[in-house]
Amino acid sequence: MCCSYHMWMRNMMESRGVSSIIFDLDNTLVDTAGAGRIAIEKVCELLKSTHVQESHIQDICHRFLRKLLHESFDPSEGKTIDDVRIHHWYEALQETQGTDPDPALANSCYYTWKNTRLQVLTLSPEVRSLLEELRKNYKLLLLTNGDSQTQWEKIEAVRCEGLFSLVVVGGDHPEQKPALSIFTHCFESAGVRPKDCIMVGDSLSTDIQGGINARVRATVWINSDCKSLPQGSVTPDYTVPSVLNLNDVLLELS
Secondary structure, eight states: OOHHHHHHHHHHHHHHTOOEEEEOOBTTTBOHHHHHHHHHHHHHHHHHTSSSOHHHHHHHHHHHHHHHHTOOOOGGGSOOHHHHHHHHHHHHHHHHHSSOOOHHHHHHHHHHHHHHHHHHOOOOHHHHHHHHHHTTTSEEEEEEOSOHHHHHHHHHHHTOGGGOSEEEEGGGSSOOTTOHHHHHHHHHHHTOOGGGEEEEESOIIIIIHHHHHHTOSEEEEEOTTOOOOOTTOOOOSEEESSGGGHHHHHHHHO
16 A cells, blocks of 8 residues: 555544554454354254254254353353353253253363354454554554453454454453453553543443443444444444444544
8 A cells, every 4th residue: 555545544643643443352353243153053063963853953052042141250160161161051951851961962062162163253354454554553452351261262263463552351350341440451551541542342331331431532333233222322423334444433533
């Protein structure tokens, strides 16, 4: 790209005072939901090859996903996230079939789901290119909620750590988004001020609320489903269907 473009971007950054962009990971930079759907399909294929009644398979998977959604994980209890999620599958099998399942089957379901999701998860060439271009003029930070092991495995799988000046995983800290403390940690570690940053993410309750709590310059909601803003929710400063539209926001902020 020509030097005049980079000079224009640099001048634009300086004129508006925005020097840093904080990105969420899941369903903002990578399609975790899509990877999860493919992973569940693989588990369905696995279960079809076992003694499990085919009529039970969808229910087993739905039960696992509900347990995942409402998951509570405390590493101080001496279990790993793998242990907890294997047990989700064990319970889903048990509840659906009414008998105690083979623990080996629950183990196979979990690792089929986990490994498939990590294999499918990717930073698209378009998103990678966007980040590579933005990092020439902005300090990029990655701030993701979730337990430490799971999130670092995702970051390693998509090979994105080198694109950011700072990577912060919520599970490594006492509080996660939208808590002010984890944003303060980001600001202090990266050497930036809240008013110099914008927060980009898909979750109104964690990313956008967190950005508002932290008093960042602007919040950007990634609304890939083009859904209406829920009644009573926080209001983002900007809404775009994809992170690939972020340059439109940066132009407006200039």
